Amino acid sequence: MIYFDRVTKTYRDGTPGLEDVTISIQPKEFVSIVGHSGAGKTTLLKMLLAEDKPTSGNVYFEELDVHAVPKHSLHHYRRKIGMVFQDFRLIPNKTAYENIAFAMEAAGRTDEEIALDVPYILDLVDIGNKGGHFPHQLSGGEQQRVAIGRAIVNQPDVIVADEPTGNLDPVNTYEIVEILKKINELGTTVIITTHNKGVVDAMGKRVITMERGRIARDDAHGQYIL
Amino acid sequence: MFTSFKRIFSAGATAFSRNALVSFATVLIMTATLTIIATLMLLSAILSNTLASIEDKVDINVYFTTTAQESDILSVKSALEKQSDVAAVTYTSSEQALAEFRARHADDQLTLQALDQLGENPLGASLAIKATDPSKYAGIVNYISNDSNIPGSSSIIERVNYYQNKSVIDRLTQAIGTTQKAGFAIVLIFAIASVIIAFATVRLAIYSARDEIAVMRLVGASNMFIRGPFIVAGIIGGVLSALITLIILAPATWYAGKHIATWLGGFNLFSYYTSHFVLLFVVLVGSGILLGGIAAYVAVRRYLRI
Numbered sequence: 314m315i316y317f318d319r320v321t322k323t324y325r326d327g328t329p330g331l332e333d334v335t336i337s338i339q340p341k342e343f344v345s346i347v348g349h350s351g352a353g354k355t356t357l358l359k360m361l362l363a364e365d366k367p368t369s370g371n372v373y374f375e376e377l378d379v380h381a382v383p384k385h386s387l388h389h390y391r392r393k394i395g396m397v398f399q400d401f402r403l404i405p406n407k408t409a410y411e412n413i414a415f416a417m418e419a420a421g422r423t424d425e426e427i428a429l430d431v432p433y434i435l436d437l438v439d440i441g442n443k444g445g446h447f448p449h450q451l452s453g454g455e456q457q458r459v460a461i462g463r464a465i466v467n468q469p470d471v472i473v474a475d476e477p478t479g480n481l482d483p484v485n486t487y488e489i490v491e492i493l494k495k496i497n498e499l500g501t502t503v504i505i506t507t508h509n510k511g512v513v514d515a516m517g518k519r520v521i522t523m524e525r526g527r528i529a530r531d532d533a534h535g536q537y538i539l
Numbered sequence: 540m541f542t543s544f545k546r547i548f549s550a551g552a553t554a555f556s557r558n559a560l561v562s563f564a565t566v567l568i569m570t571a572t573l574t575i576i577a578t579l580m581l582l583s584a585i586l587s588n589t590l591a592s593i594e595d596k597v598d599i600n601v602y603f604t605t606t607a608q609e610s611d612i613l614s615v616k617s618a619l620e621k622q623s624d625v626a627a628v629t630y631t632s633s634e635q636a637l638a639e640f641r642a643r644h645a646d647d648q649l650t651l652q653a654l655d656q657l658g659e660n661p662l663g664a665s666l667a668i669k670a671t672d673p674s675k676y677a678g679i680v681n682y683i684s685n686d687s688n689i690p691g692s693s694s695i696i697e698r699v700n701y702y703q704n705k706s707v708i709d710r711l712t713q714a715i716g717t718t719q720k721a722g723f724a725i726v727l728i729f730a731i732a733s734v735i736i737a738f739a740t741v742r743l744a745i746y747s748a749r750d751e752i753a754v755m756r757l758v759g760a761s762n763m764f765i766r767g768p769f770i771v772a773g774i775i776g777g778v779l780s781a782l783i784t785l786i787i788l789a790p791a792t793w794y795a796g797k798h799i800a801t802w803l804g805g806f807n808l809f810s811y812y813t814s815h816f817v818l819l820f821v822v823l824v825g826s827g828i829l830l831g832g833i834a835a836y837v838a839v840r841r842y843l844r845i
Contacts, residue, residue, distance in 0.1 A: 362757065385762065392759035402754045406557045418546050419760035463758065 314340045314470065314502065315361065320370035322356055322526075329353050331360070331367070332526040338504065340470075343497045345513050346506045347537055348523035354506040357523070358475050361504075362394065363387055392420050395464030395501075399476035401456040403448040409459045410435065410444035416463045430466060438462040438492060454485030461492055465501070472496055474505040478512060486512065510537040543764065551771025561744045562776060568740040569780035569830060570787075572733035573823050577784055579726045580819065581792070581808060586722050588806045599676055599701040601666045601683060605633060607695035612664050615683075615695075619668060622682065624675040629667040636662040663697055676701060734830060741773055741834035745842070752842045762843050769835045777831030781823040788812060788819070 315338040322330040329351040338344055346354050359365045360372050363379050372379040374393070382390050403412050413434055417427045435441045438458040440451075448456055457477060464472055474493065478486040490512050497503045507513060513520055513536065520535025521528060530538065555562050603612055612630065619628050631639075637660050644650045654661075670676050680701040745752075748769070755765045789812065796809030812819065 364757075388756070388759045388761045391757060396757050402750070402757075404751050404754060406554060406751075415755070415760070416758045418543075418550075419755070419758055419764050421543065424542070467759070 314338060314375050315504075316373040317357075317360070318371045318373065320360055320367045320372060322360065322365070322367045329356060330526050331356050334370075334526075334528055336521065336528065336531075338502065340502055341497070341500055343494070343503045343516065343518040344505070344521060345516060345518065345535070346504065346521045346523060347508070347513055348506075348529075350508075351525075352523040353526040354523055355475060356526075358473055358504075358506065361473065362391065362396065388419075392467055393470050395467070395469040395472045397457070397460050397464050397472065397474035397477045399479040401448070401453070401460045401480075403456055403459055403463075405448055408445050408447055409440060409451065409455075409462075412448070412459055413463045413466050416466050420467050422467075434462040434466050437465075439488075452485075453480050454482070454488065457481060457485070457489055458492065461489070461496075465496055469501065471502040471504065474503070476506055476508065478507065478509055483511075490515065513537040547764065547767030548771050550768035552775065554768050555772040555775045558744070558772075561747065562772070565737075565740050565744050565773075565776045565831075566780050566783070569737045569777060569827060570783045572737040572830065573780050573784040573827055574787065575729055575733045576826055577788055577819060577823060579729060580822065581811065583722060583726065584811055584815075585806060585808075586718065598667050598669045599680065599699060601668065601699050602697045603663045603665065603695050604697045605660065605663045607664065609664065611695055612666065616666055619666070619679070619683070622679065624670050624672070624679055625668060626671045627669040629669075631665050631667065633660050633662050633664045636665060737830050738834045738837075741776070741831060742838040742841075745769055745835060745838040749842045752839065756843070765843065766836065766839045769839045770832050773831035773835030774828050775831070777827030777829070778824055779827075780831075781820075781827035784823055785816075785820060 315336075317334050317336040320331055320334045324330050331353045334353075334357065346357065348354055356365070360367055361374075361379070363372075363382060366380050374390070377390065379390065403409075404415065407415060410431055413431050414427050417430065422430075432441065432444070435444050438461055440455055440458050440462075443451060443455060446455075448459070451459065457480075461472075461474075461477075464474075472493070477493070478489055481489060486509065493503055493505065494516070505512075517534055520530070520532050520537065522530040522532075522535075522538065601615075609632065616628050616630055619625050640662060641651065641654070668679060670679055680699055683696065683699060752765055789809075792808040792812040796807040796812075800807045
């Protein structure tokens with residue numbers, strides 16, 4: 314469902330780019346992308362989210378050429394992808410409940426759906442009693458769970474998580490990984506980038522290893538090898 | 540459509556109240572800007588009122604010979620009153636002129652004695668003419684001087700003081716025009732400067748939310764859905780500032796009206812405020828909405844690229 318066709322990205326200012334990357338990701342896959350800092354993991358995700366255009370090559374999402382989508386309708390495409398970030402990126406002046414509700418409001422869902430779905434999602438990510446808290450009143454693990462709730466609330470086809478456990482302690486890391494696994498088992502494709510060997514090894518799923526902008530390894534049941 | 544409008548509005552209101560400190564700073568700056576605009580409106584009202592009262596004092600006098608018959612003078616008067624450029628004509632008879640002269644020189648025994656020595660009234664009757672506009676005097680003087688317009692008038696007219704006053708009137712006409720132009724230029728400069736400051740403040744407030752905007756975009760919010768609440772918050776700030784300005788103006792003009800009305804030639808600022816309240820309200824609230832709304836629109840636009 315996601316296909317990178319010989320994608321190359323060069324930055325003039327020396328930011329790590331991509332070189333001739335070709336990847337194909339099937340529906341319902343759980344893919345870990347690993348590699349050193351600067352190997353091009355984040356750039357790869359930016360290409361997928363159409364945050365940046367490749368220098369050459371194409372990115373396809375199902376039949377859609379991602380970089381041919383005009384700017385003003387890009388938000389329709391982005392609603393198909395749920396994003397989770399290392400630094401959570403919740404909206405600071407909205408409560409946990411409102412952060413999740415915002416994604417639904419933005420997608421044009423009705424008030425009834427929002428009133429019904431948001432409490433359900435809050436329960437699913439296990440922060441049901443803290444819906445009225447603002448992000449700064451929540452711990453890192455709690456914020457990340459809100460962020461995951463926000464990412465899945467519109468039932469996207471893919472969850473993309475960029476270093477989702479990078480700022481978390483081992484206990485929270487384990488819980489976040491369990492939630493992501495659960496989401497994957499429910500039928501959503503999950504793509505994560507990570508530095509965490511424990512996370513990758515515990516998963517036993519497909520691992521793509523990147524080095525200096527290239528794909529170094531692609532194992533169906535991989536380990537974290539660098 | 541209605542749902543998203545309602546959501547944008549309530550999100551804007553919530554954002555405004557939750558970012559209380561930033562909103563407060565923005566409202567403060569916008570209030571200062573709107574106060575400058577309001578002050579300039581009041582100043583221009585004072586200016587045009589003063590100019591009008593100066594213009595009102597300008598007139599020309601037509602002096603008649605002492606032998607002129609009152610009926611002839613009155614026919615000149617009625618002929619003048621038919622002219623569209625003439626606002627008013629006041630007749631002063633020779634007896635009235637003498638009485639006024641005596642009153643004016645009541646302390647000057649020498650002059651009064653000289654007048655008594657003369658035995659007869661040396662002063663002729665006169666007509667004081669007021670034009671609708673200072674620039675019209677030349678035309679009126681031409682009209683009087685031309686004998687064919689009022690038959691027999693030239694024989695009874697001794698002199699028209701327009702020619703003595705001409706340079707003064709010319710200068711005054713010019714000064715009025717220049718003052719109005721200069722006043723307008725100053726209004727414009729001040730308004731532009733304060734608008735830029737208010738603009739920068741709103742943009743600064745939104746600059747602090749640029750990460751938030753980036754997140755909203757990634758969550759899949761449309762541009763309108765991101766921009767809307769910021770514009771709503773900007774407009775709320777603008778309206779609030781306008782209302783604060785209007786409230787501040789009431790005691791300020793009341794105090795000023797009480798103390799400087801005589802100095803301004805009887806022009807009372809507070810009665811201007813009450814009689815022109817609708818105009819002030821529309822201008823200030825309108826500027827507030829435009830200022831807050833456009834500044835927010837421009838600022839968010841910057842952070843929506845990609």
